Amino acid sequence: MAFFSLLHSATYFPSHSETLFRPHSTASSTVRCTSQTTPSPAAPPQKHRRSDENIRDEARRRPQLQNLSARYVPFDAPPLSTESYSLDEIVYRSQSGGLLDVQHDFAALKCYDGAFWRNLFDSRVGKTTWPYGSGVWSKKEWVLPEIDDDDIISAFEGNSNLFWAERFGKQYLQMNDLWVKHCGISHTGSFKDLGMTVLVSQVNRLRKMNKPVVGVGCASTGDTSAALSAYCAAAGIPSIVFLPADKISTAQLVQPIANGAFVLSLDTDFDGCMHLIREVTAELPIYLANSLNSLRLEGQKTAAIEILQQFNWEVPDWVIVPGGNLGNIYAFYKGFHMCKELGLVDRIPRLVCAQAANANPLYLHYKSGFDQDFNPMKADTTFASAIQIGDPVSIDRAVYALKKSNGIVEEATEEELMDAMALADSTGMFICPHTGVALTALMKLRKAGVIEANDRTVVVSTAHGLKFTQSKIEYHSKNIQEMACRLANPPVKVKAEFGSVMDVLKEYLKNNESKW
Ligand SMILES: Cc1ncc(COP(=O)(O)O)c(C=O)c1O
Numbered sequence: 001m002a003f004f005s006l007l008h009s010a011t012y013f014p015s016h017s018e019t020l021f022r023p024h025s026t027a028s029s030t031v032r033c034t035s036q037t038t039p040s041p042a043a044p045p046q047k048h049r050r051s052d053e054n055i056r057d058e059a060r061r062r063p064q065l066q067n068l069s070a071r072y073v074p075f076d077a078p079p080l081s082t083e084s085y086s087l088d089e090i091v092y093r094s095q096s097g098g099l100l101d102v103q104h105d106f107a108a109l110k111c112y113d114g115a116f117w118r119n120l121f122d123s124r125v126g127k128t129t130w131p132y133g134s135g136v137w138s139k140k141e142w143v144l145p146e147i148d149d150d151d152i153i154s155a156f157e158g159n160s161n162l163f164w165a166e167r168f169g170k171q172y173l174q175m176n177d178l179w180v181k182h183c184g185i186s187h188t189g190s191f192k193d194l195g196m197t198v199l200v201s202q203v204n205r206l207r208k209m210n211k212p213v214v215g216v217g218c219a220s221t222g223d224t225s226a227a228l229s230a231y232c233a234a235a236g237i238p239s240i241v242f243l244p245a246d247k248i249s250t251a252q253l254v255q256p257i258a259n260g261a262f263v264l265s266l267d268t269d270f271d272g273c274m275h276l277i278r279e280v281t282a283e284l285p286i287y288l289a290n291s292l293n294s295l296r297l298e299g300q301k302t303a304a305i306e307i308l309q310q311f312n313w314e315v316p317d318w319v320i321v322p323g324g325n326l327g328n329i330y331a332f333y334k335g336f337h338m339c340k341e342l343g344l345v346d347r348i349p350r351l352v353c354a355q356a357a358n359a360n361p362l363y364l365h366y367k368s369g370f371d372q373d374f375n376p377m378k379a380d381t382t383f384a385s386a387i388q389i390g391d392p393v394s395i396d397r398a399v400y401a402l403k404k405s406n407g408i409v410e411e412a413t414e415e416e417l418m419d420a421m422a423l424a425d426s427t428g429m430f431i432c433p434h435t436g437v438a439l440t441a442l443m444k445l446r447k448a449g450v451i452e453a454n455d456r457t458v459v460v461s462t463a464h465g466l467k468f469t470q471s472k473i474e475y476h477s478k479n480i481q482e483m484a485c486r487l488a489n490p491p492v493k494v495k496a497e498f499g500s501v502m503d504v505l506k507e508y509l510k511n512n513e514s515k516w
């Protein structure tokens with residue numbers, strides 16, 4: 001590194017349609033869906049903000065949906081398991097050492113039908129109402145239903161652009177319904193903001209409850225650390241980040257430095273950093289912020305809900321997600337699954353997880369039919385540096401998501417991912433190499449005829465291209481060993497005089513005649 005209180009749920013009530021709040025009559029067993037579980041149609045109308053209050057004050061006056069709750073349970077627990085933990089406990093693993101999952105009270109959520117939830121979520125989009133101006137907290141009842149709005153730390157993340165990749169789709173893939181979900185056009189430039197707002201908000205709550213949390217820590221390939229340090233800085237909570245030395249981009253490195261995190265640059269790779277942070281957080285009152293902590297996935301799953309919402313609750317055929325530590329692929333599955341279970345949609349898309357060939361433990365596991373035991377690997381250097389991970393903590397979650405969604409795993413070589421990134425950029429995007437990995441998967445599946453011309457397909461773009469300019473510079477300078485860089489577009493050096501400029505331009509116009 002050279003340079004460098006339970007039941008405090010709140011809801012926005014659209015004033016136009018009280019029928020939205022009628023409890024769903026077919027709701028299931030343990031919860032009785034009575035008028036107590038739903039706001040009364042006579043609930044006072046939403047008042048506008050007074051001049052002496054801010055949006056948090058305004059939120060305190062709002063009526064709330066009652067009786068919703070969530071808790072930790074062992075991930076994929078057997079049906080008779082009774083093990084569970086309050087979200088106010090500090091726990092990352094089940095008794096058997098397995099992963100945890102946040103389980104919502106589906107019986108209570110089912111007191112409201114699919115139309116209710118669709119209308120509620122739609123009514124909150126594009127507002128500055130606290131905390132629903134956030135794409136994550138606009139789904140608060142499905143995320144952390146019991147947190148007080150006052151404890152939430154949000155940068156109004158989410159609500160990211162779902163970009164119609166018209167030219168890329170038509171010209172290179174003969175597709176007319178190709179979309180890129182730009183999760184990286186976000187507060188700290190990656191999808192990690194979606195999960196981090198949830199985790200840091202819960203930490204804020206725990207600290208107010210005097211739980212022993214002196215700071216929050218993570219291992220990172222650059223994006224988790226950026227999100228953690230920004231949200232902690234906003235909350236005034238210390239953050240500690242473990243980074244693999246010289247393995248993340250300069251833009252990523254400077255983010256936690258600027259946000260005042262305590263930054264450790266360690267002479268190891270991401271998996272080494274992950275190992276160390278797990279040991280440290282077991283010893284010290286530092287809260288673990290990696291996606292091993294299932295709270296993170298509650299925020300990340302809202303990107304899936306948002307995609308459905310952006311398609312007016314129509315389900316795409318495919319969603320392609322680049323995978324590293326493998327929390328996000330499960331988060332997408334969970335978001336889609338909840339929408340189906342709660343009646344917002346009637347099916348879920350097929351998921352594709354895309355890995356760099358240099359860091360492809362999930363791909364190899366998939367190719368073995370998921371039959372053998374999973375083998376972690378030592379990940380090689382890849383331009384998709386944020387997914388240079390050989391021992392993903394969420395391997396079990398990823399396998400589950402792929403099995404349940406009839407999913408596929410694909411891989412991309414360095415040349416494939418860099419060419420895909422350059423090709424996408426040449427059609428007006430400015431994507432990160434990880435999105436290049438996902439686009440390569442799309443191109444391969446399209447070529448194999450698995451994804452068809454008219455399939456509605458969403459590629460999840462996970463980080464902003466501006467975080468990865470060095471890889472683009474190397475590509476466009478043809479400065480990469482053993483890579484043709486066939487789409488390189490280097491600047492032309494020319495003398496600053498009319499004649500020279502004219503010569504170069506005439507040559508350029510002649511060579512590109514066919515394009516005009
Ligand atoms: C930019 C980017 N894309 C994709 C991923 C993969 O996400 P996950 O670790 O949840 O698989 C990461 C982090 O790992 C990332 O930072």
Ligand SMILES: N[C@@H](CCOP(=O)(O)O)C(=O)O
Binds near residue numbers: 223224324325327
């Ligand atoms: N790409 C990640 C790797 C860690 O993933 P996490 O989701 O488990 O925090 C990063 O940016 O650090």
